Amino acid sequence: xxxxxxxTAIPGPKSKALAARRASAVPRGxxxxxxxxxxxxxxxxxxxxxxxxxxxxxxxxGCLNVGHRRKPVLAAVSNQLxxxxxxxxxxxxxxxxxxxxxxxxxxxxxxxxxxxxxVNSGAEAVENAIKIARAHTGRPGIIAFEDAFHGRTxxxxxxxxxxxxxxxxxxxxxxxxxxxxxAYCYRCSYSLTYxxxxxxxxxxxxxxxxxxxxxxxxxxxxxxxxLGEGGFVVPPRDFFRTLIEICxxxxxxxxxxxxxxxxxxxxxxxASEYYGIEPDLIVTAKSLGGGLPLAAxxxxxxxxxxxxxxxxxxxxxxxxxxxxxxxxxxxxxESENLLERSQAIGDRFQExxxxxxxxxxxxxxxxxxxxxxxxxxxxxxxxREPAAEETRQVTQYCYEHGLITITAGSYSNVVRVLVPLxxxxxxxxxxxxxxxxAVQMVYEKRGAVAQTV
Ligand SMILES: Cc1ncc(COP(=O)(O)O)c(C=O)c1O
Numbered sequence: 001x002x003x004x005x006x007x008t009a010i011p012g013p014k015s016k017a018l019a020a021r022r023a024s025a026v027p028r029g030x031x032x033x034x035x036x037x038x039x040x041x042x043x044x045x046x047x048x049x050x051x052x053x054x055x056x057x058x059x060x061x062g063c064l065n066v067g068h069r070r071k072p073v074l075a076a077v078s079n080q081l082x083x084x085x086x087x088x089x090x091x092x093x094x095x096x097x098x099x100x101x102x103x104x105x106x107x108x109x110x111x112x113x114x115x116x117x118x119v120n121s122g123a124e125a126v127e128n129a130i131k132i133a134r135a136h137t138g139r140p141g142i143i144a145f146e147d148a149f150h151g152r153t154x155x156x157x158x159x160x161x162x163x164x165x166x167x168x169x170x171x172x173x174x175x176x177x178x179x180x181x182x183a184y185c186y187r188c189s190y191s192l193t194y195x196x197x198x199x200x201x202x203x204x205x206x207x208x209x210x211x212x213x214x215x216x217x218x219x220x221x222x223x224x225x226x227l228g229e230g231g232f233v234v235p236p237r238d239f240f241r242t243l244i245e246i247c248x249x250x251x252x253x254x255x256x257x258x259x260x261x262x263x264x265x266x267x268x269x270x271a272s273e274y275y276g277i278e279p280d281l282i283v284t285a286k287s288l289g290g291g292l293p294l295a296a297x298x299x300x301x302x303x304x305x306x307x308x309x310x311x312x313x314x315x316x317x318x319x320x321x322x323x324x325x326x327x328x329x330x331x332x333x334e335s336e337n338l339l340e341r342s343q344a345i346g347d348r349f350q351e352x353x354x355x356x357x358x359x360x361x362x363x364x365x366x367x368x369x370x371x372x373x374x375x376x377x378x379x380x381x382x383x384r385e386p387a388a389e390e391t392r393q394v395t396q397y398c399y400e401h402g403l404i405t406i407t408a409g410s411y412s413n414v415v416r417v418l419v420p421l422x423x424x425x426x427x428x429x430x431x432x433x434x435x436x437x438a439v440q441m442v443y444e445k446r447g448a449v450a451q452t453v
Contacts (some may be wrong), residue, residue: 002426002427002430003044003045003053003055003426003427003430004053004054004055004401004402004403004430004431004434005052005053005402006052006053006401006402007050007051007052008050008051008052010035010036010052010399010400011034011035011036011037011048011050012048012049012050012051012052013050014037014048014049014050015035015036015037015048015049015050016035018037018049019035019037031165033058033395033399033404033406033407034395034399034404035399036048036052036054036399036404037049039051041056041068041069042067042068042069043067043068043069043070043420043422043423044056044067044068044419044420044422044423044424044427045068045427046068046404052402053402054399054402054403054404055402055403055404055419055423055427055430055431055434056068056404056419056420057398057403057404057405057406057416057417057418057419057431057435058404058405058406058418059287059418059419059420060291061260061286061406061418062228062260062265062286062287062418063286063287063289063291064287064290064291064420065263065264065265065286065287065338065342065371065420065421066263066264066287066290066329066332066333066338066420066421066422067420067421067422068291068420069291070290070328070332070422072328072331072332073290073291073325073328073329073332075328076324076325076327076328077292077321077324077325077328079324080096080320080321080324081321083320084320085319085320085321086316086319086320087320088315088316089118089313089317089318090313094320094323096320096323096324096327097118097318097320097323099323099327100116100118100318100323100326100327100330101115101116101117101118103327103330104116104284104296104298105298107269107270107330108270108282108298109270109272109273109277109278109279109282110278110279110300112278112300112301113300113301113302114298114299114300114301114304115298115299115301115304115305116296116297116298116304117132117296117297117298117304117312117317117318118294118295118296118317118318118322118323119295119296119297119314119317119318120293120294120295120314120316120317120319121151121285121293121295122150122151122257122259122283122285122286122295123150123151123152123153123156124151124153124295124314124317125259125283125284125285125295125296125297126150126151126155126156126159126222126257126259126283127151127153127155127156128297128312129220129222129255129257129281129283129297129299130142130155130159130219130220130222130255131307131311131312132281132297132299132303132304132306132307132312133219133220133253133255133280133281133303134219135306135307135311136219136253136302136303136306137219137220137251137252137253139216139217139218139219140176140217140219141176141177141178141213141217141218141219142159142176142177142178142218142219142220142221142222143177143178143179143180143205143208143213143218143220143221143222143252144159144160144161144177144178144179144180144221144222144223145161145179145180145181145182145223145224146161146179146180146181146182146184146189146410147161147162147182147184147227147230147231147233147410148160148161148179148182148222148223148224148227148230148257149161149162149166149224149227149228149229149230150222150224150257150259152166154170154173154174155173155174157170157173158173158174158175158177159177159222160229161179161230161410162229162230162410176217178208178212178213178218180201180204180205180208181201181204182201182223182227182230182233182235183199183201183202183233183235183236183239184227184230184231184233185233185235185236186233186364186365186367186376186384187384188201189201194236195236199236199238199239199242201239202239202240202242202243202246203242203246205221205243205246205247206246209250215250215251215252216250216251218250218252219252219253220247220252220253220254220255220280220281221243221247221252221253221254221255222255222257223240223243223254223255223256223257224256224257224258224259224260224261225240225256225257225258225261225266225270225271225272225274225275225277226260226261226266226271226368226369226372228259228260228261228408229260229408229409230408230409230410231374231376231408231409231410231413231414231416232367232368232372232373232374232408232414232416233367234367234368234369235275237274237275237276238275239275240254240272240275240277241275241276241277244277244279253280253281253303254277254279254280254281255279255280255281255282255283256270256271256272256277256279256281256282256283257283258270258271258272258282258283258284259283259284259285259286259295260286260372260418261369261372262282262284262285262286262287262288263284263286263287263288263329263333264287264333264338264339264342264370264371264421265287265342265370265371265372265418266342266369266370266371266372267339267340267342267343267346267369267370267371268339268370269333269339270282270284271369271372274369279299280299280300280303281297281298281299281300281303281304282297282298282299283295283296283297284296284298287329288326288329289322289325289326289329290325290326290328290329290332291325292321292322292325292326293322294318294319294322294323294325294326338421338422339370341371341421341422342370342371342421343370343371345370345371345373345417345419345421345423345428346368346369346370346371346372346373348425348428348429348432349368349371349373349417349428349432350366350368350373352432352436353366353373353375354366356375356436356439356440357375359440360439360440360443361378361380361381362377362378362379362387362390362439362442362443362446363375363376363377363378363439364376364377364378364381364384368417371417371419371421372416372417372418373416373417374408374414374415374416374417375414375415375439376409376413376414377390377391377394377413377414377415377439377442378413386409386411386412386413387413388411388412388413390413390442390446391407391409391412391413391414391415392407392412393438393441393442393445394415394435394438394439394442395407395415395438397434397437397438397441397442398434398435398438401434401437401438402434403431403434403435405417405435406418415435419431
């Protein structure tokens, strides 16, 4: 018997009743991907209030790489609950914060001396990385990418690319942010092809310094090593090295936003390792806390020390319960083969998804790194018009058949996989069966005839 178990139509009556209460109590701006209200979760599955059990390909948007309610995380949290919940690290500090900083300094790429700051959310960590970069360089400008996502606070919205639903109506945004194209080869902004393009998009940074903003006015370039919300785009391996070489030539810092690509998602602890790069600052969050809110900025010690005493912090920043959970997360990565597992999950996904791509041309591209995988859906494989409505139908079919998935992409036409890395092979196959039926259903609904593989 599989893990998925549905005993009501989805959503069930209790979820529907909660949805009605929610509609009058919660603003519509906080939307949700599925209409299912959760009662409990474990490892790679979750159960709703009507007793339906699902496999979870979303993992709370990439926050549960080590799995839901992992025992070492629960034990660490419970131990901390017995001691104290909050003191504010800026008033009376505690060891877990310092210990976690030491471990993050060792775990992140780069053998140079590092320091780590903890805050509450990915957006808050990005904000702090920008503050630190500006304090260190004395320069205001930040260069971000098309299709980037860095958060929903006003500074991070300025860095985030997608207009609807994130940015529209919320202007004005903080200034001195400049945007250049990412290495999204499937939709190259310059209509070039890798490798004959010779990484034109990375080299174009030099041109940006001449035509858009002077390098001496730029503090940092910020990039996601693999685009998250932007659609799980993986740049060519030498993209970031080329970009960083140009940054170094001009005294511009490089910030890697590993909020979504970090903590084993890509088969490395940090995706930066795949490219062989050592960012000046690395931003982490999501799976760092094993399900609790926690985020970090880790970077070269001399850069991290640029802001003076009192320049950084926050009331709940680096709270002791989250720090205890994060220490357990790092232990899990040291004691279990989750990085290998991430790679195996990615391989299993790619093997199946490449068959779908051949059979159903609605699957335009299959891409990803390790367990960070996605399919981009298009109207036709030659013109590549984004198939956003079909993508919505795929995710709806999935949750109605017991698989929680979420979408991504500037055109909302990407289905992404952020499954907890503790999923078993049997569960993975069960989930992929559902996703396969969903893609087939949507393809055939369009009246097309499947090509024979
Ligand atoms: C790459 C990246 N940066 C920053 C953020 C913002 O993180 P948070 O939602 O914790 O503020 C996200 C969230 O999805 C993200 O994917």
